[in-house]
Amino acid sequence: MPSMLRAACAPGSEPSAWQYEKTATEFLKQRVRRWLGHSRYGRKWIRVERNREKQMIDLHTGTPWESVTFTALGTNRDIFFSILQEARELALRQQEGKTVMYTAMGAEWRPFGFPRRRRPLASVVLDEGIAERIVQDVQEFITSPQWYSDRGIPYRRGYLLYGPPGCGKSSFITALAGELQYSICLLSLSDRSLSDDRLNHLLSAAPQQSIVLLEDVDAAFVSRDLAAENPTAYQGMGRLTFSGLLNALDGVASTEARIVFMTTNHVDRLDPALVRPGRVDLKQYVGPCSRWQLTHMFQRFYPEQSWAAAERFADQALAVSDQLSAAQVQGHFMLHKADPPGAITDVGALAPWAKAWGPGPVRAKATVSATVPGRLKSLEELPGPSVLRCLYWYLLRGYLLHMHDLQGIFKQRYGSLWKQHTGPYMTVNVACPELLEQILRQEGRFPTRCDMALWKEHRDLRGQAYGPLTE
Numbered sequence: 050m051p052s053m054l055r056a057a058c059a060p061g062s063e064p065s066a067w068q069y070e071k072t073a074t075e076f077l078k079q080r081v082r083r084w085l086g087h088s089r090y091g092r093k094w095i096r097v098e099r100n101r102e103k104q105m106i107d108l109h110t111g112t113p114w115e116s117v118t119f120t121a122l123g124t125n126r127d128i129f130f131s132i133l134q135e136a137r138e139l140a141l142r143q144q145e146g147k148t149v150m151y152t153a154m155g156a157e158w159r160p161f162g163f164p165r166r167r168r169p170l171a172s173v174v175l176d177e178g179i180a181e182r183i184v185q186d187v188q189e190f191i192t193s194p195q196w197y198s199d200r201g202i203p204y205r206r207g208y209l210l211y212g213p214p215g216c217g218k219s220s221f222i223t224a225l226a227g228e229l230q231y232s233i234c235l236l237s238l239s240d241r242s243l244s245d246d247r248l249n250h251l252l253s254a255a256p257q258q259s260i261v262l263l264e265d266v267d268a269a270f271v272s273r274d275l276a277a278e279n280p281t282a283y284q285g286m287g288r289l290t291f292s293g294l295l296n297a298l299d300g301v302a303s304t305e306a307r308i309v310f311m312t313t314n315h316v317d318r319l320d321p322a323l324v325r326p327g328r329v330d331l332k333q334y335v336g337p338c339s340r341w342q343l344t345h346m347f348q349r350f351y352p353e354q355s356w357a358a359a360e361r362f363a364d365q366a367l368a369v370s371d372q373l374s375a376a377q378v379q380g381h382f383m384l385h386k387a388d389p390p391g392a393i394t395d396v397g398a399l400a401p402w403a404k405a406w407g408p409g410p411v412r413a414k415a416t417v418s419a420t421v422p423g424r425l426k427s428l429e430e431l432p433g434p435s436v437l438r439c440l441y442w443y444l445l446r447g448y449l450l451h452m453h454d455l456q457g458i459f460k461q462r463y464g465s466l467w468k469q470h471t472g473p474y475m476t477v478n479v480a481c482p483e484l485l486e487q488i489l490r491q492e493g494r495f496p497t498r499c500d501m502a503l504w505k506e507h508r509d510l511r512g513q514a515y516g517p518l519t520e
């Protein structure tokens with residue numbers, strides 16, 4: 050009699066269980082791909098069927114549920130358990146030395162993308178003593194639950210990192226999570242579907258050993274003074290209210306053992322109630338590069354260079370501007386990857402960047418003015434081939450399967466920004482690094498790519514990676 054095992058791929062309620070199942074499912078899919086050619090596992094022949102449930106979809110993501118069915122001849126079911134065991138080990142191995150990012154989906158946390166390689170703490174150069182101070186504080190917190198319980202103090206700690214963009218707030222938190230072997234639960238307070246209840250639930254259901262990260266907290270709420278001018282913003286952009294946030298952070302319903310990091314570019318816009326001790330226990334300004342930072346960044350990037358060269362770079366960079374962000378300096382080094390003396394002599398190249406990106410009132414405005422002086426073009430005004438002309442290029446000139454070549458041609462004709470029609474879709478093409486940088490900076494650190502189910506399925510069948518379009 051054939052024995053059968055059904056490995057359901059539907060998400061369960063426990064994040065960890067779901068995570069395991071998801072990775073296991075990925076593993077099984079890989080196996081399925083391999084078995085399509087030769088359906089053998091060990092010495093056994095196995096039939097593998099992958100079925101997409103037509104009626105059932107995950108309401109949060111719109112992903113259809115799937116099941117994979119293995120059928121093997123014989124009475125020994127151990128082979129199925131060994132497949133699952135192998136899948137489990139693979140799932141765990143995939144996370145070794147990696148940082149898992151979670152995002153909130155409905156009422157639960159789901160892993161976002163593949164676990165990322167841990168970022169070494171030393172790779173984020175903050176001003177002297179800052180990183181050590183925070184790491185020591187977090188470690189002390191983690192190792193002293195008894196201390197909190199003896200004194201009846203809720204076992205949670207809040208941190209606020211504030212300062213201009215590109216100075217390393219988020220990079221540091223990511224590196225810190227790696228150092229502690231924690232995962233990161235990323236939550237956007239601007240999410241319109243976030244309600245008081247949902248936030249409360251999410252904070253209490255965060256996976257163990259994780260840092261909850263609330264980025265750009267100023268974007269969702271402003272201080273009560275500013276709220277008088279703008280009551281809508283004060284009430285929050287979605288169904289989340291300010292008092293709901295305060296309660297979730299330290300209300301009676303809040304859970305124990307929680308580390309929350311908040312970041313903002315505008316600390317002055319935060320309501321004092323949000324940053325009072327208990328909600329924020331440690332505040333840290335992460336600012337433009339100091340001499341110490343510039344020297345250490347240079348040394349780290351060009352380890353073979355002398356300390357004197359690093360100091361020379363720091364002095365000359367500070368002469369250009371004392372408002373340089375680490376991101377700008379890193380970008381400058383990247384331009385002179387193999388040319389450390391060039392990085393020093395060409396330090397003046399940082400000047401226009403310092404002007405455009407230096408800590409300003411609103412990052413988006415500074416960004417736009419960086420490369421697009423004057424009035425911005427509307428979508429209608431953007432150049433680009435008409436629908437008919439696109440069809441001509443795709444079908445008559447045969448570029449349908451060579452879109453990348455066509456993009457090169459269109460760039461020459463229409464410049465770095467043009468619109469293009471493909472079937473029912475209109476795409477805006479961006480073909481210059483500066484503009485791409487603006488987009489990436491404005492879309493947030495963990496942007497959600499479109500799902501592109503057909504593309505994924507197509508690539509799945511060929512055993513190919515999805516590429517940057519969906520990841």
Ligand SMILES: Nc1ncnc2c1ncn2[C@@H]1O[C@H](COP(=O)(O)OP(=O)(O)OP(=O)(O)O)[C@@H](O)[C@H]1O
Nearest residue numbers: 172173174175213214215216217218219220375376
């Ligand atoms: N202090 C630093 N040391 C090394 N690299 C840095 C540092 N600060 C920023 N970077 C680099 O610059 C980029 C942007 O940094 P990051 O996103 O951490 O800045 P941020 O302060 O969080 O900015 P924002 O306020 O826009 O969120 C990253 O690629 C990071 O590697």
